[in-house]
Amino acid sequence: MSAALPGGRALSAPLMGHETEPTLFELSVSGRRASSFRTSSLPEWSAEELVPAELLAASPVELPEVSERDLVAHFTRLSHRQYSVDLGAYPLGSCTMKYNPKVCDEAAAAAAFAHVHPAAPPSCTQGWLELLVELEEQLCAITGMSAATLQPAAGAAGELTGLLLMRRYHEARGETRTRVIIPGSAHGTNPASVTLGGYQVTTVGTNERGGVDLDSLRAALDDDVAGIMLTNPSTLGLFEEDIVEIAAAVHEVGGLLYYDGANLNAILGIVRPGDMGFDIVHLNLHKTFATPHGGGGPGAGPVAVSKHLVQYLPGPRPVRNSDGTFGWATPEHSIGRIHSWHGNALVLLRAWTYLRLHGADGLLAVAEIAVLNANWIKGQLRGTYDIPYDRPVMHECVVSAETLERETGLRALDVAKRLLELGFHSPTVYFPLIVHEALMIEPTETESPQTLAALADALLLIAREAQEAGEASAAKQAPRTTPVRRVDEARAARKLVATYDQRP
Ligand SMILES: Cc1ncc(COP(=O)(O)O)c(C=O)c1O
Known part of the structure; x- marks a missing residue:
């Protein structure tokens, strides 16, 4: 039997009968044999027996005809029109478009990691879990925090997670707070996340040195304020000189400090958000730690928190058991899941590789x-x-x-x-x-x-x-x-x- 394909091609094979011997399939183009393959078990029915006659195609399907060579040429040509971090400087402020070591990609492509099914039981995924626990520990060491969730899939997802943690913290204390303070220089995702988190945005002004205007902040603070979101250095690239006063003022009214860690590249090994007084920190692993930040993803925005917020973190989290093995655990008062399975696992793996590659001295450099x-x-x-x-x-x-x-x-x-x-x-x-x-x-x-x-x-x-x-x-x-x-x-x-x- 043979079936006509567009472009004068034909697929031929004996489709009927029991096959005890392997059967030869031949693909011929304009009458000449192009390729052949053998199979040993074939169905016993013809197409006419399987599909009602009125549904059978009357003519060959018009499939696009592109040779592999033309396809490769097409995509190579397109890639030459592209500009990327591998090609040259990409000074896109607030995006940290730095060159990422290729070894991080190689690690993420390794079958031992990439081919593991997320539902595999902990007994089969001890290596993955150990890596995630180690990454969490390293991120906590860098930020000066107690524990972290690796689930959020981007900076903005981390922001929402942090705001939900803020809400849960106040609810647990029997408080309902409605406002979150943001400086005028903030990244657009901050007010968007505040709104998504169910809060209202209160904007505070900027002083003549580019920092948060303390008078404007103090005027905005009362016991309705759930917290403040800051990035330090700010989106002006300036270190917030009054951060200790800001932290004290916000804590005094019972608010929390949220650190937008998208600019963490600037302070690695120099200063820690935890020491500045922050309670919640998100990190953009896809900026600071090795995943290319192009085209909107994929990313990872882990959220690290101080001691009093650990019980609310999303779960399940990878944990180190008391016997030295690794497993999953959900904090007692968890806000629930933010992402399925391990989060964007291969982005996390790239970050772990980057951290191992650089070590403390390298990160400081x-x-x-x-x-x-x-x-x-x-x-x-x-x-x-x-x-x-x-x-x-x-x-x-x-x-x-x-x-x-x-x-x-x-x-x-x-x-x-x-x-x-x-x-x-x-x-x-x-x-x-x-x-x-x-x-x-x-x-x-x-x-x-x-x-x-x-x-x-x-x-x-x-x-x-x-x-x-x-x-x-x-x-x-x-x-x-x-x-x-x-x-x-x-x-x-x-x-x-x-x-x-x-x-x-
Ligand atoms: C300061 C700042 N905060 C937050 C974000 C949001 O991060 P993401 O794009 O991963 O959601 C960005 C992203 O550019 C940023 O520059």
């Missing part, structure tokens, strides 16, 4: 070099770009094109687009919202001094071009060398048109 690089870039740009809060920064710096815009028409968006032509990914622009024409640059610790110098030169060149040519400067038309030129981004986000590009 990560933070020190990240901070050095950000301060160096800021120093190069001073005098050309505005520096809104000009004091030493941590792992990222926020500069502004406000004066350039006034004098030459060059906007932060133009700078970002022209940088693409010059071989760099853009920094974050227009964030934090409290800085006009903001450019938020996070060089990370993995870029070489040569790359940093080239990045600074490019940013200075763009400003010079605008000073010389004004509205006629190259930046106004940029990017001219990318597969897609400048788009109306607000419209593109709201009216997405996905098309298939057939160019070779």
Whole structure:
């Protein structure tokens, strides 16, 4: 019997009868044999016997015809249009787009880890459980916390988890609190998570040094406040100088301190959120610890807590048993599950590998070099770009094109687009919202001094071009060398048109 396939191909095989000997299948293309294979057991029915005649296809199915070679060429071509951390500097502030050691990916791809079924009993997964317990212990050591859940699948999921812990803590004390305080410079996920967690957002102002305005904070504090969410260093890249006073003031009204650890890269081995007075900390493993942070995932946002919150952590959690083996346990007053099984297990494995690879000294070096690089870039740009809060920064710096815009028409968006032509990914622009024409640059610790110098030169060149040519400067038309030129981004986000590009 043979079946016609599109493109003059035919599949032939004896489909009827009992087969005691292996049966030969042949795939022929335009009458010539292309491949064959044998099988020893075949069904006894014809297609006509199995499927009602009126449902049988009258003509061959129109399947797309693409050879493997063409397919590989297509995806390779697409990958060449892509910009990535493996290709060059990616100074996207607040995102920590650093280079990640390939050995972390190799570990995550190892069959011994990747092929384990999440439902396998603890007796078969002692290695996995030990690794997760070790990771939790290391994250607690880094943050100065007592225990952590590894379940949340991203920073924002960690934020929601932390807010649910906050709620459970106050409920257990017979309190109903409705407000959470957030500084004006906060990342957008903070107010979103507060709302999702069932609280109202109270925003506090920023002082002239870029920190939380203490008067504004004190005025907002009362016994209705469940807590404050802070990232330190802040999204301005500045260390919160008054953190001890802030912690004391919030604790005094019975509130908790939530640390958004997305900026942890800056403080590894230098200072611990627990010592600053924080009660709840989420970490973005996909920024600080080795998982590439592109395309929205996958991520992991473990939440570490101080002693008085451990009983509320999500469960089940991997634990070390008293006899030295590993198992699962759910805390007595757990808020319940946040993620199925082990969380985003392979992201956790990458983080464990990264931590083992660096050790305490290596992690300290990560933070020190990240901070050095950000301060160096800021120093190069001073005098050309505005520096809104000009004091030493941590792992990222926020500069502004406000004066350039006034004098030459060059906007932060133009700078970002022209940088693409010059071989760099853009920094974050227009964030934090409290800085006009903001450019938020996070060089990370993995870029070489040569790359940093080239990045600074490019940013200075763009400003010079605008000073010389004004509205006629190259930046106004940029990017001219990318597969897609400048788009109306607000419209593109709201009216997405996905098309298939057939160019070779
Ligand atoms: C300061 C800050 N907080 C929270 C988040 C949210 O993290 P995620 O994107 O993993 O949800 C980010 C992400 O960029 C961030 O920069």
